[in-house]
Amino acid sequence: EYRTLNGTYNNLRNPILSTTLARENPPVSFFSNSANFNNDFQSLPATPGNYSSLVPTNLASCSSSAQLPEDLYPLPRCVSNIIGSVRANLTDVYNLSTLEKFKSKRKISHISTFWGFFASFDLIAGDYSGDSYPTGIYIPQDDRSYLSSFSQGPNLAIDVASFQFQRSPSTSNLAGTNTATPFVDGSQLYGINLEQLLRVRDYGNRGKMLLISNNDSEDSKFGYPPKDINGEYIFGYTATKGRNLFTDTFYIIFLREHNRKCDQLWDIHGNNWSDDTYFQECRKWVIGLLQHISFYEYLGISLGSPLPSYDGYDPYLEPSIDTFFATVTYRYGHSEISDYYDIVNNQGNILTTLPLTSLQIPHLLESYGIPTLILSMALQRQEEIDIYIADMMRKFIAQYQNQTEEMDIFSLDVIRNRDHAIPLYNDAREAMGLRRASEWSDITNDTEVQQRLISAYSNDIDKVEAFFGGLAEDHVKGSDFGELLYKSFYDQWLSVRNSDRLWYESPDAEYSKEDIAEINNTTLSQVIKRNTPNTYQLPSNIWIVQPSTSLKSVSDLTIPNPNSINQLNTDSSKINDPLLFQSDYPPLNHVSISDTFKVHWKIVNNNEIYFRLTVASTSGWFAIGFSDQDSMITSDMIIFRNTNNNIEVRQYKSDGYITPELLNEQQVKVRNVDVKSGVYSLVEVSRPLEAKGSSLKPITENNLITMIYAWNPSNNIITYHAGNKGSMKMDFFASTKIDEMEDKKRKNLLYHGIGMFSVWAVRFMKTSGSYMKKHRNLQILGVFIVAVFGGIALAISEKYILTPHGM
Numbered sequence: 001e002y003r004t005l006n007g008t009y010n011n012l013r014n015p016i017l018s019t020t021l022a023r024e025n026p027p028v029s030f031f032s033n034s035a036n037f038n039n040d041f042q043s044l045p046a047t048p049g050n051y052s053s054l055v056p057t058n059l060a061s062c063s064s065s066a067q068l069p070e071d072l073y074p075l076p077r078c079v080s081n082i083i084g085s086v087r088a089n090l091t092d093v094y095n096l097s098t099l100e101k102f103k104s105k106r107k108i109s110h111i112s113t114f115w116g117f118f119a120s121f122d123l124i125a126g127d128y129s130g131d132s133y134p135t136g137i138y139i140p141q142d143d144r145s146y147l148s149s150f151s152q153g154p155n156l157a158i159d160v161a162s163f164q165f166q167r168s169p170s171t172s173n174l175a176g177t178n179t180a181t182p183f184v185d186g187s188q189l190y191g192i193n194l195e196q197l198l199r200v201r202d203y204g205n206r207g208k209m210l211l212i213s214n215n216d217s218e219d220s221k222f223g224y225p226p227k228d229i230n231g232e233y234i235f236g237y238t239a240t241k242g243r244n245l246f247t248d249t250f251y252i253i254f255l256r257e258h259n260r261k262c263d264q265l266w267d268i269h270g271n272n273w274s275d276d277t278y279f280q281e282c283r284k285w286v287i288g289l290l291q292h293i294s295f296y297e298y299l300g301i302s303l304g305s306p307l308p309s310y311d312g313y314d315p316y317l318e319p320s321i322d323t324f325f326a327t328v329t330y331r332y333g334h335s336e337i338s339d340y341y342d343i344v345n346n347q348g349n350i351l352t353t354l355p356l357t358s359l360q361i362p363h364l365l366e367s368y369g370i371p372t373l374i375l376s377m378a379l380q381r382q383e384e385i386d387i388y389i390a391d392m393m394r395k396f397i398a399q400y401q402n403q404t405e406e407m408d409i410f411s412l413d414v415i416r417n418r419d420h421a422i423p424l425y426n427d428a429r430e431a432m433g434l435r436r437a438s439e440w441s442d443i444t445n446d447t448e449v450q451q452r453l454i455s456a457y458s459n460d461i462d463k464v465e466a467f468f469g470g471l472a473e474d475h476v477k478g479s480d481f482g483e484l485l486y487k488s489f490y491d492q493w494l495s496v497r498n499s500d501r502l503w504y505e506s507p508d509a510e511y512s513k514e515d516i517a518e519i520n521n522t523t524l525s526q527v528i529k530r531n532t533p534n535t536y537q538l539p540s541n542i543w544i545v546q547p548s549t550s551l552k553s554v555s556d557l558t559i560p561n562p563n564s565i566n567q568l569n570t571d572s573s574k575i576n577d578p579l580l581f582q583s584d585y586p587p588l589n590h591v592s593i594s595d596t597f598k599v600h601w602k603i604v605n606n607n608e609i610y611f612r613l614t615v616a617s618t619s620g621w622f623a624i625g626f627s628d629q630d631s632m633i634t635s636d637m638i639i640f641r642n643t644n645n646n647i648e649v650r651q652y653k654s655d656g657y658i659t660p661e662l663l664n665e666q667q668v669k670v671r672n673v674d675v676k677s678g679v680y681s682l683v684e685v686s687r688p689l690e691a692k693g694s695s696l697k698p699i700t701e702n703n704l705i706t707m708i709y710a711w712n713p714s715n716n717i718i719t720y721h722a723g724n725k726g727s728m729k730m731d732f733f734a735s736t737k738i739d740e741m742e743d744k745k746r747k748n749l750l751y752h753g754i755g756m757f758s759v760w761a762v763r764f765m766k767t768s769g770s771y772m773k774k775h776r777n778l779q780i781l782g783v784f785i786v787a788v789f790g791g792i793a794l795a796i797s798e799k800y801i802l803t804p805h806g807m
């Protein structure tokens with residue numbers, strides 16, 4: 001028996017599914033008397049100005065939330081600002097504990113983020129075509145004080161007075177409408193009706209899905225889906241807001257798997273099967289894999305262990321999605337999104353860093369190819385699931401079908417909770433059989449989180465809304481969720497499985513014993529491998545970032561220091577301004593690794609190279625190293641560490657992603673040290689250009705060598721260096737013969753810069769006059785973000801031919 005596309009006839013007692021989201025947990029009856037909340041099922045709970053821009057001046061700032069009258073709920077954007085904002089400072093870019101605070105404690109990778117997102121499309125597709133509130137999300141007067149100011153960040157200020165809001169269509173109990181099927185049945189790939197399937201199926205071709213090979217990259221040979229006139233992929237069903245190249249990656253892998261299966265079955269059944277039989281059999285196979293991967297890998301990661309093993313179909317369980325799960329729980333994903341994504345090559349070197357908004361640019365997926373994107377997700381930690389939301393989610397520029405719309409996803413979550421009449425946090429806990437929280441410490445032991453809830457809800461614990469209380473809870477041990485979200489998540493997935501008569505392990509679904517065994521033995525990694533070119537390696541576990549990149553602190557090691565600081569001949573009179581290069585360093589021989597870290601070099605007697613490193617910090621560490629391959633694998637490195645105004649210098653060897661090894665032979669000589677307490681550290685070292693038989697990489701004329709670097713100016717314990725790292729290709733001899741540099745090299749660099757830039761320039765030009773002015777301004781912002789990257793590449797290619805895009 002094959003599934004219908006829209007899920008009907010799955011439950012034989014009630015074959016026609018309802019499209020409303022269910023109110024199961026908490027139970028239906030509960031909503032009608034939830035503490036003063038939405039009890040007329042019509043209006044949204046009262047706020048200052050009642051979702052118009054007419055907010056009384058004395059309540060128009062978030063700082064007045066503490067004094068809100070009892071019958072008013074905070075403005076959605078104030079909940080987002082007070083509870084969700086990161087509020088990082090400029091200097092936090094270099095502060096390990098701040099960076100760590102927001103990252104996944106369990107080191108879960110972005111594979112989990114985007115798999116979860118992809119899987120959510122299969123279960124939830126809300127209909128938001130109800131009443132319109134043109135100024136529903138008011139932007140408070142003190143909005144700017146809740147925006148972060150990371151130095152390289154985009155301008156986050158919101159320059160409109162309000163965002164609009166569209167309610168769900170009114171139904172009897174405002175639970176909302178769902179247009180996806182409440183089963184893991186590949187709705188997102190195949191669509192939920194014939195019209196959607198018609199657009200994506202390759203009819204008459206052995207049951208395959210449409211995949212096109214449109215350039216000659218190895219990845220392209222596996223095929224990409226067809227595109228619409230705006231260059232966006234056509235899938236069975238796509239969430240219009242929030243589609244991005246990482247979730248697209250999973251769509252494409254499973255479409256390829258579908259076609260791979262068709263070829264495999266063709267070898268067995270040939271002309272004995274019809275086109276439709278092939279299609280249904282391959283769809284069934286893919287659905288089995290989606291079910292297995294979501295339930296065993298993804299749930300295993302999120303909950304800390306998979307659900308109890310399958311013990312059969314329950315015909316009395318109504319297939320449905322609980323509105324609490326759709327509106328509250330599963331939106332946990334909004335908390336794990338990062339602002340920036342490093343796109344890394346096979347060696348883990350950063351090719352570029354994409355801001356969140358750029359993940360929507362349609363053609364980028366094919367520029368990077370699936371292997372690069374998978375590796376990039378697997379090597380990057382997601383953000384912790386907590387109340388903190390990436391800045392770019394709170395100022396999100398949605399791009400779809402060549403239109404843009406600015407929104408705050410977290411404010412939308414607040415107001416959608418109210419739209420769907422979700423009970424308050426404590427009421428929801430009670431309805432789910434959990435204890436009400438009476439003290440703030442019942443929710444969390446984190447005092448900053450407590451404080452944020454207190455300020456947003458005027459110190460009234462019974463006023464806290466479910467989404468934020470839920471995200472604030474300390475996690476159930478080993479899982480990504482506090483008690484409330486854990487329970488909702490667990491119960492819903494269990495019911496998705498047990499209410500599905502055609503679950504792959506259920507006898508009605510008629511999967512062969514062999515197929516069930518094979519599905520049970522297949523991992524997401526394997527499905528990826530067999531549907532992508534065989535030219536790269538994935539870490540053994542793609543769900544958790546590993547192995548750890550932390551280094552041992554130098555002081556933990558006991559070997560004697562061959563370049564002891566005490567033996568230095570320090571001549572500080574020579575150094576007046578450390579940020580100016582000394583006259584004997586050729587003027588072009590320097591690069592700025594960041595505005596706090598500069599490197600100068602000179603070649604002496606044709607056999608030694610001197611490096612002068614200047615760092616605007618006296619309590620951190622910094623490092624440079626060299627690799628002759630385009631990778632961090634087997635590179636040498638010199639690590640400098642400043643402790644009490646002394647600088648230790650040590651030479652290491654690295655074998656990839658593992659902890660670098662401190663070497664016994666230390667060929668790097670310390671020539672000069674100058675530290676101005678609290679201001680800068682300067683250190684001059686030399687090493688042979690070539691040293692036979694040593695781990696030092698030879699630096700030779702007419703050869704580009706990759707210089708890698710990392711630093712942390714605010715902590716001298718050498719640990720994970722977060723974003724402060726990179727690499728650039730160098731020709732250390734080139735400054736004397738810049739004019740001789742082949743034009744070709746220069747052109748390549750220019751090309752890169754222009755390529756990055758045009759991504760947005762083209763989009764901007766497409767915005768025609770008929771489109772709203774506000775949106776055009778947003779496009780300019782987009783140009784600005786990428787122009788920074790493009791601009792760097794351009795500037796570098798003009799001025800320093802020796803330093804390509806190490807971004």
Ligand code: HEM
Pocket residue numbers: 113114116117120124125126127128241242244326327330331332333334337396409412413416
């Ligand atoms: C690229 C980052 C993301 C963006 C820009 C985004 C954007 C959005 C938007 C605009 C909405 C509709 C809000 C409303 O009007 O109520 C939404 C809903 C939702 N999001 Fe996200 N989201 C992102 C990531 C995620 C992730 C990673 C997950 C889960 C792991 C997730 C799960 C959901 C769910 C379950 C809903 C409700 C869907 C519905 O009712 O149709 N989102 N998201």
Ligand SMILES: [Ca+2]
Pocket residue numbers: 121122123180181182183184185186187188
């Ligand atoms: Ca579905």
